[in-house]
Amino acid sequence: xxxxxxxxxxxxxxxxxxxxxxxxxxxxxxxxxxxxxxxxxxxxxxxxxxxxxxxxxxxxxxxxxxxxxxxxxxxxxxxxxxxxxxxxxxxxxxxxxxxxxxxxxxxxxxxxxxxxxxxxxxxxxxxxxxxxxxxxx
Amino acid sequence: xxxxxxxxxxxxxxxxxxxxxxxxxxxxxxxxxxxxxxxxxxxxxxxxxxxxxxxxxxxxxxxxxxxxxxxxxxxxxxxxxxxxxxxxxxxxxxxxxxxxxxxxxxxxxxxxxxxxxxxxxxxxxxxxxxxxxxxxxxxxxxxxxxxxxxxxxxxxxxxxxxxxxxxxxxxxxxxxxxxxxxxxxxxxxxxxxxxxxxxxxxxxxxxxxxxxxxxxxxxxxxxxxxxxxxxxxxxxxxxxxxxxxxxxxxxxxxxxxxxxxxxxxxxxxxxxxxxxxxxxxxxxxxxxxxxxxxxxxxxxxxxxxxxxxxxxxxxxxxxxxxxxxxxxxxxxxxxxxxxxxxxxxxxxxxxxxxxxxxxxxxxxxxxxxxxxxxxxxxxxxxxxxxxxxxxxxxxxxxxxxxxxxxxxxxxxxxxxxxxxxxxxxx
Numbered sequence: 001x002x003x004x005x006x007x008x009x010x011x012x013x014x015x016x017x018x019x020x021x022x023x024x025x026x027x028x029x030x031x032x033x034x035x036x037x038x039x040x041x042x043x044x045x046x047x048x049x050x051x052x053x054x055x056x057x058x059x060x061x062x063x064x065x066x067x068x069x070x071x072x073x074x075x076x077x078x079x080x081x082x083x084x085x086x087x088x089x090x091x092x093x094x095x096x097x098x099x100x101x102x103x104x105x106x107x108x109x110x111x112x113x114x115x116x117x118x119x120x121x122x123x124x125x126x127x128x129x130x131x132x133x134x135x136x137x
Numbered sequence: 138x139x140x141x142x143x144x145x146x147x148x149x150x151x152x153x154x155x156x157x158x159x160x161x162x163x164x165x166x167x168x169x170x171x172x173x174x175x176x177x178x179x180x181x182x183x184x185x186x187x188x189x190x191x192x193x194x195x196x197x198x199x200x201x202x203x204x205x206x207x208x209x210x211x212x213x214x215x216x217x218x219x220x221x222x223x224x225x226x227x228x229x230x231x232x233x234x235x236x237x238x239x240x241x242x243x244x245x246x247x248x249x250x251x252x253x254x255x256x257x258x259x260x261x262x263x264x265x266x267x268x269x270x271x272x273x274x275x276x277x278x279x280x281x282x283x284x285x286x287x288x289x290x291x292x293x294x295x296x297x298x299x300x301x302x303x304x305x306x307x308x309x310x311x312x313x314x315x316x317x318x319x320x321x322x323x324x325x326x327x328x329x330x331x332x333x334x335x336x337x338x339x340x341x342x343x344x345x346x347x348x349x350x351x352x353x354x355x356x357x358x359x360x361x362x363x364x365x366x367x368x369x370x371x372x373x374x375x376x377x378x379x380x381x382x383x384x385x386x387x388x389x390x391x392x393x394x395x396x397x398x399x400x401x402x403x404x405x406x407x408x409x410x411x412x413x414x415x416x417x418x419x420x421x422x423x424x425x426x427x428x429x430x431x432x433x434x435x436x437x438x439x440x441x442x443x444x445x446x447x448x449x450x451x452x453x454x455x456x457x458x459x460x461x462x463x464x465x466x467x468x469x470x471x472x473x474x475x476x477x478x479x480x481x482x483x484x485x486x487x488x489x490x491x492x493x494x495x496x497x498x499x500x501x502x503x504x505x506x507x508x509x510x511x512x513x514x515x516x517x518x519x520x521x522x523x524x525x526x527x528x529x530x531x532x533x534x535x536x537x538x539x540x541x542x543x544x545x546x547x548x549x550x551x552x553x554x555x556x557x558x559x560x561x562x563x
Binding site: 006007009010011013014016017018020021023024025027028051053056057131 | 142146149150153156157160164201204205208212322326445447470472473476480486487490496498
């Protein structure tokens with residue numbers, strides 16, 4: 001029965017190819033995606049600088065509350081000519097993280113929209129101050 | 138640990154390659170000669186040398202890139218061997234050469250190598266463009282261009298022929314990553330809005346316009362629709378990835394649409410391709426022949442294929458090169474083609490994963506642009522074979538017969554692996 005034998009051989013070849021790909025697909029998950037997702041906390045507590053000329057990659061702990069601005073007296077001094085001296089404040093209130101614009105010249109943006117009132121932040125939101133963009137983590 | 142997983146997967150892929158060859162021998166009555174063992178040895182030597190180079194100079198590299206390339210090469214090689222044993226013998230030598238070249242690249246880039254590439258951007262641009270234009274050298278020169286099937290893509294030196302455009306893509310990807318690493322911030326600033334999309338100052342469209350120009354020259358003088366589209370997609374895609382501005386995509390899409398219409402009106406070779414795509418059966422015996430043969434082949438493949446060596450993929454013109462996917466779809470069926478597409482998808486996912494996880498902008502952009510080169514090339518030729526798009530005549534990475542393509546893609550994967558090694562460090 002060569003026809004039957006060839007058919008079985010064909011299926012074995014295909015099965016081996018799929019087995020191979022399955023082995024890779026199973027373990028590739030850990031290698032795809034931005035990674036570092038394991039440290040999951042419920043409330044956002046960190047800002048990561050994701051676009052900036054000089055500060056990209058830095059992270060800032062929010063803690064009880066911080067003021068971001070260009071002034072030396074701000075909690076987080078931002079190196080960005082488009083930011084105001086005291087640009088915005090981020091603080092914890094009950095279980096929320098609130099972002100307040102402190103009357104800055106160029107405004108504060110959450111997910112691309114300029115904010116006018118204190119705005120609550122969740123993980124994954126982006127905050128833009130001047131030309132610097134943060135991501136809430 | 139990772140490297141051991143890679144090694145065992147590579148052995149698996151090598152066994153599959155020789156199993157494929159054994160099946161061809163069996164069904165075509167070629168007898169169990171040395172080919173089976175030889176194929177296994179070549180796979181082990183070629184991919185093994187890259188794997189050893191990774192072990193030595195990039196031990197933390199992503200361990201799945203190389204096995205994916207190895208299995209794609211194994212499936213493709215089985216079909217090449219089935220179609221023409223002489224081509225397969227040349228392909229084996231190319232694979233050895235490609236493996237050695239990739240290992241050499243890893244050696245040269247040991248330590249801080251990749252970071253240093255950032256400095257030589259205009260050298261890479263010049264080399265890339267020169268390589269692209271090399272086939273235009275007149276026939277009287279010792280190294281001269283050659284025209285095959287109406288496209289002038291080959292360079293001949295004595296008896297050797299080479300497709301320099303394949304390597305040019307790597308150099309252009311390097312240039313682009315370096316250029317964008319320095320300019321992406323400026324390029325993402327909007328100065329005006331048109332139709333609800335913000336647009337950066339006109340001078341930042343410079344690279345896009347240059348890309349359009351180069352793509353246009355390639356299209357007109359070398360009649361190479363595929364390389365032209367690939368280069369343009371690379372430039373536009375990278376401008377978008379680097380800036381996050383959709384205006385680059387919009388401008389690029391508009392440019393492609395307009396120049397597509399113009400090219401269709403102005404160039405007979407483009408017109409022929411498009412007509413053969415839309416109405417292949419109108420001119421079945423001539424321009425539509427290749428596509429129609431491929432459609433019949435894929436249709437007769439059914440779910441699990443006719444069996445390796447039992448179909449007639451030899452009836453498709455260029456079955457071992459551009460249309461290798463149709464041959465695979467006929468003899469390994471829907472199941473085999475889905476496996477191939479899945480392997481490419483995993484490769485592209487791994488590539489973008491590396492780009493996402495890399496902090497240093499230059500290496501991040503380099504990983505992204507190499508992945509775009511690989512992904513867009515695969516997409517273009519697969520879509521062409523499946524009649525979702527006009528046939529663009531580029532090779533399917535790792536599977537098609539062709540030394541230049543194999544060499545370029547092996548180096549591409551080695552570069553991606555090298556970037557993944559230093560992924561998270563700044």
